[in-house]
Amino acid sequence: MTPRMHGAVDPMTAKSKSRTAAPARPKVSDYYGCNVFGLETMKLLLPKDTFRKVQDAASKGERLDLESANAVASAMKTWAIQKGATHYCHWFQPLTGATAEKHDAFIDPTGNGKVMETFTGAMLTQAEPDASSFPSGGLRVTFEARGYTAWDPTSPAFILEQETGSTLCIPTCFVSYTGHALDTKTPLLRSITALNNAALGVLSLFSSDAKKVVATLGAEQEYFLIDKEYFDARPDLLLAGRTLFGAASPKGQQLEDHYFGAIKDRVLAFMVDFESECFKLGIPLKTRHNEVAPHQFECAPVYEEANVAVDHNQLVMDIMKRVAERHGLAALTYEKPFAGVNGSGKHNNWSLGTDTGKNLLSPGATPHENLQFLTFLVSIIKAVHTHGLLLRAAIASSGNDHRLGANEAPPAIMSIFLGAQLTSVLNDLEKGVTSKGTDPQWISLGIDHIPAVIKDNTDRNRTSPFAFTGNKFEFRAVGASANNAIPMSTLNTIVAGQLLATKKEIDAALKKGKTLKEAVTGVLRQYYTESKAVCFEGNNYSEEWVKEAQKRGLPNEKTTPAALKGFALKKSVALFAKLGVLTEEETHSRYHILLEKYAKDIDIEAKLMLEMASTLFVPAAVEYQNELSKTLASLSSNGINAPAQASLLRTVSEKVERALIGVDELQAALAKADAEADVEKKAYAYCDKVKPCFDKIRVEIDGLELLMPAASWPLPKYREMLFLM
Secondary structure: OOOOOOOOOOHHHHHHHHHOOOOOOOOHHHHOOOOEEOHHHHHHHOOHHHHHHHHHHHHHOOOOOHHHHHHHHHHHHHHHHHOOEEEEEEEEOEOOOOOEOOEEEOEEEOOOOOEEEOOOHHHHHEEOOEOOOOOOOOOOOOOOOEEEEEEOOOOOEEEEEEOOEEEEEEEEEEEEOOOOEOEOHHHHHHHHHHHHHHHHHHHHHHOOOOOOEEEEEEEOEEEEEEEHHHHHHOHHHHHHOOOOOOOOOOOOOOOOOOOOOOOOHHHHHHHHHHHHHHHHOOOOEEEEEEOOOOOEEEEEEOOEEHHHHHHHHHHHHHHHHHHHHHOOEEEEOOOOOOOOOOOOEOOEEEEEEEOOOOEOOOOOOOOOOOHHHHHHHHHHHHHHHHOHHHHHHOOOOHHHHHHOOOOOOOOOOOOEEOOHHHHHHHHHHHHOOOOOOOOOOEEOOOOOOOOOEEOOOOOOOOOOOEEEOOOOEEEOOOEOOOOOHHHHHHHHHHHHHHHHHHHHHHHHHHHOOOOHHHHHHHHHHHHHHHHHHHEOOOOOOOHHHHHHHHHHOOOOOOOHHHHOHHHHOHHHHHHHHHOOOOOHHHHHHHHHHHHHHHHHHHHHHHHHHHHHHHHHHHHHHHHHHHHHHHHHHHHHHOOOOOHHHHHHHHHHHHHHHHHHHHHHHHHHHHHHHHHOOOHHHHHHHHHHHHOHHHHHHHHHHHHHHOOOOHHHOOOOOHHHHOOOO
């Protein structure tokens, strides 16, 4: 085999380009949102009455009449064509986890061999894509193809610019001919409505003037960047999203020198380009930095209303990958693309806000006196305790299984971190004693010219899956590749359900003649006592916590098939149905789809392992084995004894043999799993029988990588992918 030089198409050229002085860029504020058909644009282009109706449709859920829809469509078409768009699409989020789009040209024949650009209100508000080729979990059969996309006026239309052209994208819901939700957006919107209604009910107890409550979300996105040439040379990265083989690099993240380190020129050039594309679409990216693992990075936006934030995060992942290609890079959002280094998550910073500008999860200066805040806080604690397995199901995937609990991410146990101050307040509430207010605490740095730093009311616990961080909860257990709509709609639903129960309990206490304070504190005391087992302030990575959580009765399902049972629980199905988020059929369909997706993921990985081991690694090792045999034979014929080289040959031969035995075992397990007809049994077969075979093969192949000449190894190595750019 000839030696290879891995790297960029031309590493020196790429590096020299990135060192070239960047051209002057316009201020972000001058072009931010320029490709969004948002409120400011609509205000300029629409009649006042139509603009008001669109606002009401977005904020109040009122139906837009056809005349107004036609006016919006006409203005949208004119604006989009001026932006260079020739086509439009209904942009939706099927249950594949990705986004989907079918492009239609604006043109319409006029009958004289000419065309004109046409876009009507009917074309804006509804379209009919094929529903049979998307996952439905039994809601549809293959020959029943009709489905509908319906305009979501709460998320603005946008222009997606690509080198080959521009397209007007209209965010939509996706439902079947029978009205079942076949997407992730529809349940999310329903959960937002349910949460709004439940939260307003609780706020009515405190004489609030709020007329609307929204869930807000800021989704931090972690990802890896590697050279595109390396990515294209790795079948496992290309088809499975992760490296199924690869010996650890001598240097990984052990020196802790990458996190928040200086950003390389080539990476920064990508980031600047990527952020610019996001800014055009009104995506408020605020932060960029190196993450813990080599070649791992993070971007984080300012929070937005949850529905728009979910759409924006889907766009972030899409734009990231498109822009990376321009720079000769590949952006990886899989949860664990490289073994032995930290994987990637997507921290969902979730809170509740009112139309009056109040954050309902902001404790204020005296949280012990803030009954309204405590009502929402304790209700959330109760919801997570009651529906811990459902919340775990909402983040379950084959990729996230590699990451959760791997001493780099929260464990599979759903628990809550509150911080010392709030824990003290709730403990006092449980005991029925009055908490004493505390002055803000200050951290003195002991340096005269550096000002003191004010402490937040909580520290941060990066090991907690669901941590309170001052005025929001950070749901840290979500995987990097996930569509946030699923965990967010689940979280919204369990909180909405609990807020309804809280309001009912407090109303019952008030009817018995108790004061508001007595009624609220009585209910909260009961709830906290019942649910405090889910609260944990310590190290979630520790084995002690695993044992303690078991004593507390908290579920700890480490694999996706087991975790997905959360969707099948009677109380989960009943809750979704009661709040109108998912019908019983829709909930069961999600369970079915996610089990099927898991089985397919492992099936692809298994077949890839078989192919790569049999056609790449074993042949390369046998060739090396033959070279060693010839060398030993030559030495022996010349009377030279070479025991170390003989030992090397023996080791290589043994590893090849064990790898081939592992291949045979994997093939047998794969055949049995594939033969299972029941989707639940199939998922468990892939999890319990097929997946364990992976390590037997990998350990031998990775061992061969460390023994064989680098020039003879058929694929890029970790040390190349993670340290050469």
